Amino acid sequence: MNNAFFLAFQYLRATKLRFVILVVCTAIALSLPINTFVAVNLLSDKLTERGEQTPILIGKKGNEFALTMNALYFRGTVKETVSMDVYQDMSDIYEGMVLPLYIAHSASQTPIVGSNIDYFETRNLQLNNGRYYIGLGEVVVGAQAAAEFNLDLGDSVRSDLQNLYNIAGSYPLSLKVVGVLEPSGTSDDAVMFTDLKTVWALDGLLHGHDNVTAETALNGESTDENLEATAAIFMFSELTDSNREEFHLHGSESEMPISSVALFPYNQLEKDKLLGRMALSEDLQAVQPIEVVDDILSIVLKLQQGLYVYYGMLLISTIFFYILVVHLSLQLRQGELILIRRIGGSKQTIRNLILAEIVLVTLASILMTIVFSWVFMLLINVGLSQLSG
């Protein structure tokens, strides 16, 4: 067979274009089902892992999917928020970790996650540089977001304008980067973290402006302290050390909005009690993210099965294509085959030659499939980290 492989190699070398087309077509047909399998498994692992790490989410009754995507993967916004007193109630009742989450704003299209400092410990997020936020207007940036926007300590990022046409609404604020996280391989890498008050400031619920004096007030002659400011008063668009003290909340903190509350009960009993209690609530829902993830994955798996049927057909058509190419090439090589027969080559010699060519094309296709799959793995990992971000 050595001579057959030698001749097959020489032949394939002389017909490079045909060889490359065959190899690429076969590699695509082989790598599609493999890559789909790998992608679905990676997606499944990523989603499931995150789902398992967040036992329960509390939010307004409604779309469980939107609530899960917002709280776990920072995608989209919830239609209706809950108030901070839901978080305070849960903190009072349960001994497990309770985290408020408010995800409604972004800076450079990167979600801003409002929570408290316990979030980092609960998600096991480590600082690579700097410190955690301690004051208003400070953000800690995920590793991927920091790399993407070249952010480092001391840099400023401006929040995105929520509604361009609402001139009476809140203004974008300039936020200061005080920390950068280590990569975690989760959706936390592609976001910025800040405290809830900063997010409320982005909402305009907590704001700062020049002092209202009798000269700048609508009711300047009023003798009591309730002065009503005119629209001309200067609103702070940046949180700085000098104006931070001027920012204040209008209303009670317990009435301020949050997207959801994430609960990490200590044990199953506590979890079941919580779910039972929430089932009786008229306006709140308790969502187990892992169940939502399972629902998503069941749809993905059905799609995957459909794709496998399609890939099977593609593979069969590739095999027929290959048979056709071999058949046509043998017709084109009739002269060579007659020469082989005339100078003593047997039918077995010709069979060996064709077999050697098929083996070489198949080996090259497998190698190409490995390369395709490796490149795909790199891309899917980047894609999944972006998806999870």
Added chain:
Amino acid sequence: MSDVIVSVKNAHFSYPTRKGSSSFELEIPNFTIQSGQQWMLMGPSGSGKSTILNIVAGELVTSRGEVLVLNQRIDKLTESERQALRIANVGFVFQDFPLVPYLDSIQNVLFPYRINPQLKLTEGVYNRALLLLDNVGLSSKSTRFPSELSQGERQRVAIARALIASPRLILADEPTAGLDIKRSHEIMNLLQEMAVTQGVGLLVVSHEPQIVDRFDNVLCLGGEV
């Protein structure tokens, strides 16, 4: 006394018939090729020249009569035995497909060793291939591919290939077809010279009368010896 390489007596060949078509019948003239003899087989197209060549090569078998190659009745041998006899003793030169297009000159000369398991490719064989290429004047073109050679050069490589396995007989089917007279004589000079040098029998099939004077033994189909 010279060895008899090929002996044909009272041989008759007919192609298998298809329904409704007449068969091809060929009465083969008697002839004997002895070691070192050079024969030419000529006749018009369709007269059966190539058929006789294929019968001597053992690719076709006569329906009656006797064809001896190196004292073996070719019609009594199995296909694999005929193949073994051909590999060991017969070299071929063709006009229609002289060389394998994807192999360079040296690999074309070595081609019989690549496709016949009973021929073992050794360093000695490789050196012999280089020597043969030198003998046909192509030592500087051993790494050229057929597409990089002229038609005459391709035939020279084919002659070297025909001699690589040290055959007892060379069968040449229209080796000068498509060549001008000057190049035809060059190729025939080389073929006959190599046959003499290597001491092998030569049977050339051609319909070109300009080379007939080069042979002492000419077999005319439809004519006489």
